[in-house]
Amino acid sequence: MKVVKNDTVLIISGNTRGKKGKVLKVFPKQNRIIVEGVNFIKRHTRPSAKNVHGGIVEKEASINVSNVMVICNKCGEPTRIGRKILKDGDKIIRARFCRKCNEVL
Numbered sequence: 001m002k003v004v005k006n007d008t009v010l011i012i013s014g015n016t017r018g019k020k021g022k023v024l025k026v027f028p029k030q031n032r033i034i035v036e037g038v039n040f041i042k043r044h045t046r047p048s049a050k051n052v053h054g055g056i057v058e059k060e061a062s063i064n065v066s067n068v069m070v071i072c073n074k075c076g077e078p079t080r081i082g083r084k085i086l087k088d089g090d091k092i093i094r095a096r097f098c099r100k101c102n103e104v105l
Helices: none
Strands: 008-013 020-029 030-035 041-043 055-060 066-072 081-088 091-098
Touching: 008 030
Parallel strands: none
Antiparallel strands: 008 020, 008 066, 020 030, 041 055, 081 091
16 A cells, blocks of 8 residues: 555545545455544444443544545645655665656655
8 A cells, every 4th residue: 555644635536635644554355444534423422431422423534545646745736656665775765656746655
């Protein structure tokens, strides 16, 4: 999966198309992510020690990773992500890069 936690992404399809948000959580096996401020659902909760009154709680639900594009930090545009193998002396580093401006993310 090319999207990681704390990436800024643009939603490219669905009800919230056009919104930007930060990735809060990644589920690689299900190919899904949770984006801050996108795809809210309502959950009815019972009263508990944490939530004394119970009630309806709104929280973000996961969306498929194919519905988002990563926004590059340098050029600020939504882009596809590539991978490079960089050599730093004896170390081999795998890095993600922007396909538009070739900047390492």
